[in-house]
Amino acid sequence: MNEFIRQLAEITGPGFVSAEPEERYLYSMDQGTMPPVEPDAVVMPGNTEEVRQIILCANKHKVPVVPMGGGLVLSGLTRALHGGIILDMKRMNRILQVNPKSRYAVVEGGASEGMLQAYLKKHHPELKHSMPDAPPIATLAGNICIHGSGHLSVLGGFHSDMLTGMEVVLPTGDIVRSGSCSVSPDWFARAPLPDLSGLFMGWSGTTGVVTKLGIRLFPSYSHNDMLIFVCEDADLMPDIISRLTGTQVAEDMTPWMTPKPEWARGFLHINISYGAHSKKELTFKRNLLQASVKKYSDQKIAGFLPMPPSEKSRFLKIPSPDLVKFADLRKGGGFEYVGAIMAIEHFAEAYRAGLQIARAYNVSYSMGARIIGAGHAMMFFYAYAFNRADPEDINRAQHALEATNTAALEIGGIPWKSELPAQKQIINKMDPNTFDLMNRIRSVLDPNHIMNPGNWEK
Amino acid sequence: MLNEEILHRCFRCGYCKMPSNYIDLNCPSYLAFRFETYSPGGRMWLLRAWLDGKIPLSKRFSEIMFSCTACGNCTEHCPFPGFKDLLLEAFTAARGAFLDAGRVPAGVRDYLTRMQLHGNPYGMPAKKRADWAVGMEISPFTGQEYLFFAGDEGSYDTRGQEIARSAAKLLAKAGISFGILTGGENSDGNDVRASGETALFEELAKKNTDLFNKNNVKKIITLSPHGFNAFKKFYPGLGGNYQVFNYTQVLAFNMGKLKFRENPDQVQITFHDSCYLGCHNMDYYSPRVILSAVPGLKMAEMDRNKQNALCCGGGGGNLFTDILSSGNESPARSRVREAKATGATIIAVSCPLCAIMLEDAVKTEGLADVLRVMELSEIINDRIM
Numbered sequence: 036m037n038e039f040i041r042q043l044a045e046i047t048g049p050g051f052v053s054a055e056p057e058e059r060y061l062y063s064m065d066q067g068t069m070p071p072v073e074p075d076a077v078v079m080p081g082n083t084e085e086v087r088q089i090i091l092c093a094n095k096h097k098v099p100v101v102p103m104g105g106g107l108v109l110s111g112l113t114r115a116l117h118g119g120i121i122l123d124m125k126r127m128n129r130i131l132q133v134n135p136k137s138r139y140a141v142v143e144g145g146a147s148e149g150m151l152q153a154y155l156k157k158h159h160p161e162l163k164h165s166m167p168d169a170p171p172i173a174t175l176a177g178n179i180c181i182h183g184s185g186h187l188s189v190l191g192g193f194h195s196d197m198l199t200g201m202e203v204v205l206p207t208g209d210i211v212r213s214g215s216c217s218v219s220p221d222w223f224a225r226a227p228l229p230d231l232s233g234l235f236m237g238w239s240g241t242t243g244v245v246t247k248l249g250i251r252l253f254p255s256y257s258h259n260d261m262l263i264f265v266c267e268d269a270d271l272m273p274d275i276i277s278r279l280t281g282t283q284v285a286e287d288m289t290p291w292m293t294p295k296p297e298w299a300r301g302f303l304h305i306n307i308s309y310g311a312h313s314k315k316e317l318t319f320k321r322n323l324l325q326a327s328v329k330k331y332s333d334q335k336i337a338g339f340l341p342m343p344p345s346e347k348s349r350f351l352k353i354p355s356p357d358l359v360k361f362a363d364l365r366k367g368g369g370f371e372y373v374g375a376i377m378a379i380e381h382f383a384e385a386y387r388a389g390l391q392i393a394r395a396y397n398v399s400y401s402m403g404a405r406i407i408g409a410g411h412a413m414m415f416f417y418a419y420a421f422n423r424a425d426p427e428d429i430n431r432a433q434h435a436l437e438a439t440n441t442a443a444l445e446i447g448g449i450p451w452k453s454e455l456p457a458q459k460q461i462i463n464k465m466d467p468n469t470f471d472l473m474n475r476i477r478s479v480l481d482p483n484h485i486m487n488p489g490n491w492e493k
Numbered sequence: 494m495l496n497e498e499i500l501h502r503c504f505r506c507g508y509c510k511m512p513s514n515y516i517d518l519n520c521p522s523y524l525a526f527r528f529e530t531y532s533p534g535g536r537m538w539l540l541r542a543w544l545d546g547k548i549p550l551s552k553r554f555s556e557i558m559f560s561c562t563a564c565g566n567c568t569e570h571c572p573f574p575g576f577k578d579l580l581l582e583a584f585t586a587a588r589g590a591f592l593d594a595g596r597v598p599a600g601v602r603d604y605l606t607r608m609q610l611h612g613n614p615y616g617m618p619a620k621k622r623a624d625w626a627v628g629m630e631i632s633p634f635t636g637q638e639y640l641f642f643a644g645d646e647g648s649y650d651t652r653g654q655e656i657a658r659s660a661a662k663l664l665a666k667a668g669i670s671f672g673i674l675t676g677g678e679n680s681d682g683n684d685v686r687a688s689g690e691t692a693l694f695e696e697l698a699k700k701n702t703d704l705f706n707k708n709n710v711k712k713i714i715t716l717s718p719h720g721f722n723a724f725k726k727f728y729p730g731l732g733g734n735y736q737v738f739n740y741t742q743v744l745a746f747n748m749g750k751l752k753f754r755e756n757p758d759q760v761q762i763t764f765h766d767s768c769y770l771g772c773h774n775m776d777y778y779s780p781r782v783i784l785s786a787v788p789g790l791k792m793a794e795m796d797r798n799k800q801n802a803l804c805c806g807g808g809g810g811n812l813f814t815d816i817l818s819s820g821n822e823s824p825a826r827s828r829v830r831e832a833k834a835t836g837a838t839i840i841a842v843s844c845p846l847c848a849i850m851l852e853d854a855v856k857t858e859g860l861a862d863v864l865r866v867m868e869l870s871e872i873i874n875d876r877i878m
Contacts, residue, residue: 058530
């Protein structure tokens with residue numbers, strides 16, 4: 036291992052490799068409940084060529100490599116389960132290109148969501164990208180590779196749907212491109228080629244290291260507004276969501292259910308954000324949204340929450356720092372959530388399962404969802420806060436998460452960015468031929484089995 | 494350890510690494526080293542692990558702790574109201590614990606030793622403290638309205654002395670009544686305190702307050718924002734109750750007394766906020782009021798400005814301990830590249846430490862022909878009659 040680390044230092048420079056106890060400790064875990072596993076070293080490449088050399092070196096020494104972006108996945112996916120190195124990609128954080136007419140950006144594999152947002156605000160204020168609710172230091176590559184979603188997901192689907200192309204260092208050290216950039220200098224789309232990008236999304240870093248990617252951009256409106264629709268009956272939610280998304284004017288739609296503050300307890304809220312180039316257009320869109328659920332408003336069994344503009348601005352802040360404050364609910368710096376991707380008709384089942392689990396495990400919860408596309412799916416989340424200094428509390432949250440994963444799978448959903456136990460649960464439910472194909476693909480791409488081993492294994 | 498009960502409450506969300514507009518990294522040590530361990534959240538988790546016996550107190554851990562410049566970006570941007578204000582105090586307490594354990598980087602040890610032996614970080618005799626004023630018509634303090642406190646850099650550093658002379662000359666031109674003490678002062682101790690050496694800080698503060706009180710000092714003008722911070726925030730608890738101003742705050746109210754030359758050169762400038770006038774004391778406006786009153790200057794703000802300003806990397810004793818100065822991404826080098834990107838030909842500063850740090854960075858970046866670091870008073874002195 037010492038010789039391997041010495042060679043890494045030759046590749047990146049000694050300042051960007053560490054096998055010291057401090058880095059090994061801190062990179063052994065994330066903010067979630069998964070137990071720590073120490074890597075042998077942490078390395079931070081500065082460019083694609085350095086990534087390639089690191090991967091070649093790891094192959095030579097048969098050392099596992101775990102790619103890491105912001106390290107904010109919460110489900111322990113960037114732990115070195117079989118030892119080896121953590122490849123912290125955040126030095127590669129440049130915005131390489133923005134194409135304002137074809138509306139895409141090309142960024143390096145460690146570029147953060149926040150930096151792209153700021154870059155666009157400064158240089159292309161007419162454009163924006165879909166920000167996840169993760170803190171702004173989260174990376175675009177990490178979020179896309181886990182099939183993340185965000186503030187334009189009603190408009191554009193999962194963030195992986197917004198991907199236009201990739202440059203990837205394969206586990207063998209080959210550098211490949213997927214999408215239009217493999218043929219053309221432009222990174223406009225994955226079509227019409229065989230979609231090789233799918234080889235790297237949802238695989239938890241087991242198939243390669245993303246060093247560049249293209250992402251779709253969208254118009255940034257001068258007028259922005261949001262509405263909150265409230266109802267008490269979870270069974271109505273699928274139809275309400277279907278009606279609202281049917282208008283095709285919302286950018287984002289996020290139902291939420293939480294026992295605190297008190298006024299929110301027992302109600303199901305849907306935040307609906309939308310924008311326009313003019314006040315007239317904004318009013319038109321608001322009217323469309325309101326008309327779509329008039330059936331329920333007229334019956335007085337649901338309705339829009341009156342909101343002063345000052346309150347709205349809090350909801351329109353993207354990303355909202357309020358969300359991470361949930362981690363301090365138990366005054367203990369921890370929260371983790373199961374985000375289950377599922378069809379919207381399972382909303383009520385999912386909600387009731389969450390309430391039951393929170394009661395059974397006596398955990399502080401917050402539930403919600405992000406609607407994907409025109410109601411094509413949703414990411415239904417169950418978030419549990421815990422106190423990192425209290426092993427009992429962590430244990431309780433862990434059990435609640437396990438129960439939630441089980442419930443989500445029973446409902447027909449699939450846990451998103453699933454932690455190791457949930458991966459095994461998914462594999463058990465998966466068509467065996469699908470899992471067999473995954474293994475065959477991996478053995479071709481990664482003959483030495485060095486990429487994030489331990490993930491997606493039985 | 495003081496504030497250890499907050500350590501595990503950090504979620505490591507990373508807001509502390511960035512400014513509020515997310516344009517770039519803004520924690521000086523994280524920017525320079527890039528390992529998560531060098532971020533404020535990393536420090537919080539490492540300290541918790543150390544107190545729990547999970548990691549040893551190593552040389553590297555010590556460097557991680559002492560590479561923090563105490564700039565305050567983390568307290569400014571941490572989203573957790575329950576403990577954000579205590580972050581820096583927790584780091585200071587940890588550095589104190591490291592000192593108690595005898596585990597500090599050699600540069601820090603030498604810096605604190607010089608402070609202890611000589612009352613300043615240069616190892617210079619106290620009787621030379623007023624040498625910067627030799628040849629100037631500055632009176633010893635005999636009860637004038639203000640005591641002018643040049644601080645360590647203004648008293649002993651060649652570049653700092655130039656700035657002290659420039660600022661004093663300008664205050665005199667503006668008709669401010671002030672004098673200086675001619676020996677026996679000690680360091681204000683601001684960065685000694687940030688280093689965790691609270692006993693030494695209190696010793697320095699006691700010597701200064703004894704001297705100030707003996708001389709019946711009521712109002713102090715500091716050259717350095719670091720001294721301003723110490724006198725204003727920490728001296729009152731140690732028997733030193735004065736009205737304290739940074740010189741820019743006094744000057745801002747007296748700009749009307751200065752007569753500027755006609756038809757000055759038109760120059761594009763940018764302003765680098767100092768942490769101890771800005772982030773720690775939230776005065777972003779005195780320097781800008783001054784600059785806006787100077788004819789011929791066109792201001793171009795950097796992306797990271799005011800409460801989002803990037804520290805030069807010199808705080809917390811780092812000017813002397815040199816933990817943060819090397820590498821392409823040292824905060825000072827990153828800062829001068831940002832200044833260059835505005836199109837400015839002058840970086841205006843209001844702190845002698847910033848001036849020293851950024852001038853070195855301008856040279857290292859090879860920008861000396863196109864970018865000049867000037868302290869506010871120097872810019873004005875160049876343009877008044």
